[in-house]
Amino acid sequence: MITGSQIIVKCLESEGVRVVFGYPGATVCPIYDSLIGSSVRHILVRQEQNAGHAANGYARVAGVPGVCMATSGPGATNLITALATAYMDSIPLVAITGQVSSDLLGRDVFQEADITGAAEPFTKYSYLVKSAEDLPRVFKEAFYIASTGRPGPVLIDIPVDVQQAKVRQFRYPEAVHLRGYKPTLRGHSGQVKRLAEAMRQAKTPLLCVGGGVIRSSAQEEVLALSRRCGIPIVSTLMGVGAIPTSHELYLGMIGMHGYSQANRAMPESDLLIIIGARVGDRAVSDPHSMERQSRIAHIDVDPAEIGKNVGTSIPIVGDARTILRQLLETDCCPVENRWPQLLPQLRHQPHFDEPEPGYINPKYFVRRLTERLPEDAIYVADVGQNQIWSAYNMVVKAKTCFLSSGGMGTMGYAIPAAMGARLADPTRQVIAACGDGSFQMSMNELASCLQAGVQLKVVVFTNRMLGMIREIQQNSYGGHIFGSSLEGSPDFMKLAEAYGIPARRLSDQNQLEEALEEFLSAPGCRLLEVAVDPEETSI
Amino acid sequence: MKYVISALVSNQAGVLSRISGLFARRGFNINSLAVGETEDAAVSRMTIIVDGDDYMVGQVEKQLNKQIDVIKVKRLEGITTQRELLLVKITAQAPQRREIIDITQITGAKIVDLSTGTMTLEICDRPDKIEIFLSLLEPYQIKEIARTGVIALEKGVHTIGKD
Numbered sequence: 044m045i046t047g048s049q050i051i052v053k054c055l056e057s058e059g060v061r062v063v064f065g066y067p068g069a070t071v072c073p074i075y076d077s078l079i080g081s082s083v084r085h086i087l088v089r090q091e092q093n094a095g096h097a098a099n100g101y102a103r104v105a106g107v108p109g110v111c112m113a114t115s116g117p118g119a120t121n122l123i124t125a126l127a128t129a130y131m132d133s134i135p136l137v138a139i140t141g142q143v144s145s146d147l148l149g150r151d152v153f154q155e156a157d158i159t160g161a162a163e164p165f166t167k168y169s170y171l172v173k174s175a176e177d178l179p180r181v182f183k184e185a186f187y188i189a190s191t192g193r194p195g196p197v198l199i200d201i202p203v204d205v206q207q208a209k210v211r212q213f214r215y216p217e218a219v220h221l222r223g224y225k226p227t228l229r230g231h232s233g234q235v236k237r238l239a240e241a242m243r244q245a246k247t248p249l250l251c252v253g254g255g256v257i258r259s260s261a262q263e264e265v266l267a268l269s270r271r272c273g274i275p276i277v278s279t280l281m282g283v284g285a286i287p288t289s290h291e292l293y294l295g296m297i298g299m300h301g302y303s304q305a306n307r308a309m310p311e312s313d314l315l316i317i318i319g320a321r322v323g324d325r326a327v328s329d330p331h332s333m334e335r336q337s338r339i340a341h342i343d344v345d346p347a348e349i350g351k352n353v354g355t356s357i358p359i360v361g362d363a364r365t366i367l368r369q370l371l372e373t374d375c376c377p378v379e380n381r382w383p384q385l386l387p388q389l390r391h392q393p394h395f396d397e398p399e400p401g402y403i404n405p406k407y408f409v410r411r412l413t414e415r416l417p418e419d420a421i422y423v424a425d426v427g428q429n430q431i432w433s434a435y436n437m438v439v440k441a442k443t444c445f446l447s448s449g450g451m452g453t454m455g456y457a458i459p460a461a462m463g464a465r466l467a468d469p470t471r472q473v474i475a476a477c478g479d480g481s482f483q484m485s486m487n488e489l490a491s492c493l494q495a496g497v498q499l500k501v502v503v504f505t506n507r508m509l510g511m512i513r514e515i516q517q518n519s520y521g522g523h524i525f526g527s528s529l530e531g532s533p534d535f536m537k538l539a540e541a542y543g544i545p546a547r548r549l550s551d552q553n554q555l556e557e558a559l560e561e562f563l564s565a566p567g568c569r570l571l572e573v574a575v576d577p578e579e580t581s582i
Numbered sequence: 583m584k585y586v587i588s589a590l591v592s593n594q595a596g597v598l599s600r601i602s603g604l605f606a607r608r609g610f611n612i613n614s615l616a617v618g619e620t621e622d623a624a625v626s627r628m629t630i631i632v633d634g635d636d637y638m639v640g641q642v643e644k645q646l647n648k649q650i651d652v653i654k655v656k657r658l659e660g661i662t663t664q665r666e667l668l669l670v671k672i673t674a675q676a677p678q679r680r681e682i683i684d685i686t687q688i689t690g691a692k693i694v695d696l697s698t699g700t701m702t703l704e705i706c707d708r709p710d711k712i713e714i715f716l717s718l719l720e721p722y723q724i725k726e727i728a729r730t731g732v733i734a735l736e737k738g739v740h741t742i743g744k745d
Binding site for chain 2: 159160163164167168169171188221222223224345346347350351
């Protein structure tokens with residue numbers, strides 16, 4: 044005989060899960076008990092939301108679903124923001140929640156919450172397991188659904204009595220049978236031909252890459268297409284990291300906080316090829332004018348994204364990498380490419396202003412920091428001005444991985460996600476960049492990093508303000524700065540000391556290189572506070 | 583404009599709440615939604631009447647298709663057989679009964695219950711016929727109405743599985 048909780052652990056082992064990020068509670072105690080002696084490592088976080096973000100960072104680096112676990116009631120509801128964050132950015136997660144005993148369901152007992160109901164809008168799928176016999180099938184399906192098609196979070200809610208129930212034997216299924224779920228991977232050959240023909244006819248085709256290019260590992264194919272045909276590339280925020288900044292045809296990020304050369308290239312294009320991007324409002328504020336200006340081809344694994352935000356004349360459903368490979372087999376280069384004449388007029392190099400005394404220019408800091416990072420470093424940006432400074436100014440190298448909460452814009456993402464990323468690959472240098480607002484949303488996870496032996500380099504840009512809100516209030520609310528001051532924040536040097544993390548405050552730009560050298564070369568966790576002028580703008 | 587969408591869905595717990603939640607969340611205007619088992623006990627059929635434009639109904643189809651529990655979605659565009667069942671309870675004193683019996687006979691409705699002050703009528707017909715029937719009853723006081731929502735099948739050899 045084997046218990047439900049032992050089955051759960053065996054399912055995780057069968058899926059090759061190495062790490063589970065979690066926080067125990069009464070209704071997951073059977074699973075915790077069964078984890079003792081398992082090959083699955085448990086990492087204790089300090090709040091459940093961060094278990095979800097850590098699993099998110101892990102998934103994005105490891106390329107397999109990240110796993111997080113929380114108890115019923117508040118543990119489960121704390122996970123919701125992390126589920127929503129993963130859902131918006133199409134990150135594969137499997138979230139396990141404990142639930143009150145099945146015979147008590149629906150009676151509002153202690154720590155009962157309808158988590159499958161509450162998380163429904165933010166999950167790709169969810170299960171409320173009623174019988175221990177169903178567990179192997181449910182886990183097999185959950186990992187399959189989370190990681191295939193358009194990836195996303197899957198929730199498995201398991202009442203404590205199901206975890207304790209005894210079953211005769213464990214057998215992990217080899218295949219899944221889901222009648223309503225068969226993701227398309229290969230692009231329709233007729234549509235690929237139409238796109239190839241449209242590209243041949245186009246004079247200024249433009250590739251717009253989103254997070255889907257990274258999810259499907261299509262970076263090489265995008266570069267190959269760009270190089271072969273001389274087609275420039277722009278990216279969305281989620282696409283940052285896909286294309287090295289050194290690629291001569293890469294124009295940078297588009298959108299509200301994008302590069303002017305990228306934004307100016309968009310209306311010049313007569314054929315916009317969107318790959319794995321959903322054309323969100325931050326990337327394209329007026330999709331209808333875009334529809335009028337150019338023909339639009341849209342490659343996406345999720346058919347529901349095509350035509351949702353922007354009208355498309357050439358839709359291709361499938362995996363970005365597979366479709367680009369199909370396209371590379373065709374004769375698709377423009378017969379007459381006008382970019383060589385246009386590009387020199389669009390080119391724009393960012394210029395870094397000298398900061399006021401006592402402050403560091405955060406944009407220049409990001410540039411210098413990322414220039415110094417190894418080829419395969421992982422840079423995790425939080426949300427706020429720090430996200431824009433990072434995405435806009437970072438140097439992307441061949442294997443750089445850039446992680447941030449793009450769709451949901453979840454503050455507090457960076458530290459737990461960076462912890463997950465580092466656990467996915469402890470050989471890679473991991474930077475977590477936060478503002479003083481976002482840092483204070485998850486600085487408690489420094490303890491988790493120390494407990495798990497995770498070496499993070501944490502950058503905290505401090506201006507004692509919620510900088511982006513201050514900027515919005517300055518520009519759009521008559522300069523009424525209200526509710527956005529962070530007075531009362533702790534001395535971050537003393538805070539780091541309390542955690543036993545070596546730290547330094549950088550406020551003199553002349554010391555920037557030396558501080559970076561020390562920050563990056565020293566082993567173990569380190570914290571670098573970067574003093575930023577409160578008047579500093581995002582762009 | 584009104585569109586008829588048929589969907590085959592896995593007969594799972596929570597499927598109806600997932601789909602109704604989806605409609606609410608995405609702001610889809612649903613006139614009616616009818617669900618029932620099919621020839622396959624593991625599969626239910628939903629008939630959804632959507633009020634909107636081509637973009638909206640396209641979005642409904644795509645979002646439905648995206649659901650893991652949804653097996654097949656089809657917009658019924660050709661000639662279809664549509665039916666809805668309506669029960670209506672009206673105030674009917676003895677002198678009015680004759681008129682009401684006339685209406686039921688002409689429209690093909692049935693009287694399913696009678697009390698001293700009320701009559702309950704049943705009609706199963708096309709949605710437009712049901713609207714006509716209800717308008718004929720307007721002079722009498724309608725006390726309550728229950729409708730099943732429209733169900734539909736394509737005419738001829740077409741089925742949801744095969745075009």
